[in-house]
Amino acid sequence: MIRTVIVPPKQLCIYNNDYYKETYSFLERLNSAVFNRKELVVVDLQKVEVITAAASVLLFATINTCQLSYKNPNQVICKYPTSSNNPNGYRYIVKTGLSRALNAGTLSALDDLKNNAVFFQSATDPNRHLLTTLQLLTNKTKFNPIQLHYLMTGISEAMLNVVHHAYKDPFDDDCIHMKKQLIVKEIGERWWQCAWYDSAQNAWIFIICDLGLGIPSTYNYLRQTELYSSNPDLALRDAFVRGNSRFVGSGRGNGSEDMVKPIRNGCKESLLVYSGGAKLLYHSSMESVKVQRLDRFFNGTLVEWKLYVEQEGELQ
Template sequence: MMTISLEKKLWLPDGQPPGNTITKTVKSPERLCLYRAEWYDETLAFFNEFDTLVLRQGFYVVLDFSDLKELTAAASLMLFAKVTRCQCCVPKVFAYPGAVVSYILPEDKAVRDVFRKSGLWAAIKPGGESKLDRLWNDINNPYKTGNDPSSQMGAIIEQLLKQVGKLPRKIVSALQESYLNIAHHAYEGFKGGPVPLHEFMVGRWWQFVKWNPKANRLSLVLYDMGVGIPDSIRPISHAVEQKVSDCASIALAMKSGVTRFKIQGRGRGFNDIKSPIDANPSAEYLLVFSGNGLVVYRSGKKVEEKLHGFSIGGTLIEWTFSGVGK
């Protein structure tokens, strides 16, 4: 068992963090995975537990991954997002906010190497916004977060081109539309709420690029913690149906001509977001998690939907392609 802690100067002699001296350990399930229904709920429960302990109850946390056997792409991105939100949005009770999360790494060497070699550790290690800014200087790290697509889009495309070479058709326009929708609209529903939106979270998105050069397989995963598609499109969907599930709301957003946002010049709905799947023979699928719903889209048709017990806490989109690249 290997424990990753902070620099010694951040810890008291008895091993307790400074400030609030109470630390809670949260044990990870054996699999952190959003793709399989049997693992989805316990994955979300784990994320929600440590998120609540830090941001609502004011505890330091140790995330115990010792029994972890599998960490999949979308779950690793959510881990990055949840941890960095804790590190950058903690209450003032914490003397060292960047030290709010520490880790026990997996005993399984292959899974431990996922943390060390994939760029994940550099993304979730103790630190705050300056650590996240440094990720932009590491073109080889596939984990990125930002809130200014106009200035950051160039770096994203540069990274993709360096890693993958030739990109799937229309993926750049799909990413641009997704970033702009997040920046302009995803967090609008929180304005005027009882708890002000933290400055760090305004327009915030997280991204992970998984590239397997041996298989020529590419996955791009994008996550935001906004209000989600169902809550933003329900005013439109209610004109069609009296009661609409989260899956039905996502499916409605995917229909041609339906836009999530009623603002002139903004919001092309899912036309741009779906287009890489329709335009590339190499496309495998588009996954859209939002609210409690999941919709899977392949080549012009919705092929699967699933209503889960836990909300994704925003929207997560994944495009996956095979047989692409250099």
């Protein structure tokens, strides 16, 4: 059986301007081989030295979509670093559980990730997956009940945003957008995530990624302005301003508000969003969000939320 071998760069990262273009190019080559040329693929990760958290989730989403779309867990297979030949890469890819996620090419294998509390997971139903995620985040740390509430509502709304926004027709939320009908038919309105407690930073970290329309595109479908068509960074910024969601007032679509609310109540946190050719950053020391336009990107949305743990009694 002939397979196309794809070798990624040694540094896989979308945070850093020095690496993100190469990272996206690698993912595009992978998608093109599978979906355009219908090839079986080997992704050779043996020499990867660093893969950062957001890039890990994006790689998981990309490979898992290939596997589920073809109903073949071997559509894309990976070769991994070993502890002897590449200890740094082994730590990033194998020790974190990423390799296990990249091998989870069936729905039952994805369920096993959840049942075994692997950091990397994928799902389509927020009601079934929220509690599992909260348990994964909180089982090794003491927490302030107020912060637990923020954590629960923020993660819940991030998951609900995928179901309510990511793949839907912006003008009819009962219908999947025509551009996403094929992928949803094969994999559902799916997201991929990584959730863990970082003891070194004393912080909960939650990353969620979908392969939907992207926030700028969805927002501009509704606003229909040339400004947003040519400036996805402005569309992303304005979509995160409370009052601009199409579901405000109905109790849905306010995930960004639920994620920035802790800052206004004295918590330390950071929020990073990649979507539709733009990047948004917001953290506790900033008065307003910072946006950046990107010339290379993926189709979808990735949100990384970090909430620092305060001991009980420190918040009012």
